[in-house]
Amino acid sequence: MNVGNRHYRSIWPLAAADGRRAVGIVDQTRLPIEFVTVELETWTQVRTAIASMQVRGAPLIGVAAAYGLALAMREDDSDAALARGFADLLAARPTAVNLRWALERMQTLLRQTPRGQRAERAWAEAGRIAEEDVACNRAIGGHGAALIAGMQRSVRRTLNILTHCNAGWIATVDFGTALSAIYQAFDAGIDLHVWVDETRPRNQGLLTAWELGAHGVPHTLIVDNAGGHLMRQGAVDLVLVGADRVTRHGDVCNKIGTYLKAVAARDNNVPFYAAVPSTTIDWTIADADAEIEIELRGADEVRSVAGRGADGHAATVAIADARTPVLNPAFDVTPARLLSGIITERGVAAANALANLFSESKRACARATI
Numbered sequence: 001m002n003v004g005n006r007h008y009r010s011i012w013p014l015a016a017a018d019g020r021r022a023v024g025i026v027d028q029t030r031l032p033i034e035f036v037t038v039e040l041e042t043w044t045q046v047r048t049a050i051a052s053m054q055v056r057g058a059p060l061i062g063v064a065a066a067y068g069l070a071l072a073m074r075e076d077d078s079d080a081a082l083a084r085g086f087a088d089l090l091a092a093r094p095t096a097v098n099l100r101w102a103l104e105r106m107q108t109l110l111r112q113t114p115r116g117q118r119a120e121r122a123w124a125e126a127g128r129i130a131e132e133d134v135a136c137n138r139a140i141g142g143h144g145a146a147l148i149a150g151m152q153r154s155v156r157r158t159l160n161i162l163t164h165c166n167a168g169w170i171a172t173v174d175f176g177t178a179l180s181a182i183y184q185a186f187d188a189g190i191d192l193h194v195w196v197d198e199t200r201p202r203n204q205g206l207l208t209a210w211e212l213g214a215h216g217v218p219h220t221l222i223v224d225n226a227g228g229h230l231m232r233q234g235a236v237d238l239v240l241v242g243a244d245r246v247t248r249h250g251d252v253c254n255k256i257g258t259y260l261k262a263v264a265a266r267d268n269n270v271p272f273y274a275a276v277p278s279t280t281i282d283w284t285i286a287d288a289d290a291e292i293e294i295e296l297r298g299a300d301e302v303r304s305v306a307g308r309g310a311d312g313h314a315a316t317v318a319i320a321d322a323r324t325p326v327l328n329p330a331f332d333v334t335p336a337r338l339l340s341g342i343i344t345e346r347g348v349a350a351a352n353a354l355a356n357l358f359s360e361s362k363r364a365c366a367r368a369t370i
């Protein structure tokens with residue numbers, strides 16, 4: 001997507017003439033105050049970037065981890081280094097399954113690849129994973145835009161869509177998932193407006209507002225608690241979110257606060273959809289509450305807010321006593337029964353009928369778990 005007049009992806013490979021490799025990223029901890037790009041030259045830098053949320057969003061952390069493992073193979077392409085890189089990158093963040101999916105795909109390939117060839121093959125495979133993500137998001141956007149267009153035709157006025165967190169281009173390699181649908185609908189001339197949840201404590205909604213603003217999409221930033229009120233007022237026609245992990249039965253694990261929006265949507269007969277690439281579906285699990293590790297992040301994220309200081313630079317301000325006890329779960333689970341459907345790269349399905357779109361994944365998983 002464009003920033004100013006220049007096209008950016010959220011991650012890109014860098015290859016120097018002398019053979020050195022690195023990946024470029026947009027440092028998301030600085031957005032939307034500053035647009036800063038960073039070059040990561042080692043796999044440990046990639047791991048730190050994932051853990052610190054310089055790169056974030058389920059699809060993007062998977063692609064970043066794949067490049068991380070490729071950088072690890074350049075340092076040392078032994079089996080031991082492969083195992084260490086896999087384990088350490090996997091531990092960077094626990095909830096989004098895309099991280100594990102990408103690392104397992106890399107590991108499978110590299111185990112079949114003789115030493116000496118691993119670094120190059122890993123680099124190429126990470127690039128393929130990145131390109132597939134872009135194609136997948138474009139397809140999700142097409143299916144989602146058709147859904148949005150149909151809803152707008154039936155309301156015959158501006159369609160109001162509420163979104164939570166950031167499921168935009170910056171959370172993927174390009175286009176986004178939920179926002180890909182919104183971009184494609186908007187580009188096709190559909191009359192729409194987006195309510196953007198702020199998404200405390202990391203305020204990913206500010207990234208969403210920044211993205212939508214750059215694309216010219218009408219939007220309004222709201223505090224996280226406003227969505228239910230707006231639904232009762234009839235000011236929300238559709239809730240559209242991304243996801244970090246979806247069970248085979250269609251339960252959706254996404255940014256903390258998603259569940260409350262789904263409950264309010266059900267109470268107000270507002271359709272609630274998640275836009276999800278197949279890389280976010282975890283066919284190995286059936287019980288989200290029992291089997292998904294919900295990331296618990298640090299207390300300082302809750303006790304402070306980040307913004308622009310009086311000097312115009314990024315600043316963090318304490319808003320609670322440093323000794324205030326804090327609990328900071330980063331994700332929650334929305335049960336399939338609260339979803340109107342799930343939008344994937346293969347089309348839209350009822351949440352509990354995802355397997356109809358991905359029968360080969362389900363079969364492969366059943367074989368693997370026998």
Ligand code: MRU
Nearest residue numbers: 056057058165167171242243255
């Ligand atoms: O903690 P984050 O910012 O990595 O969480 C991201 C989300 O929860 C997104 O909504 C989700 O990954 C979908 S991204 C296409």
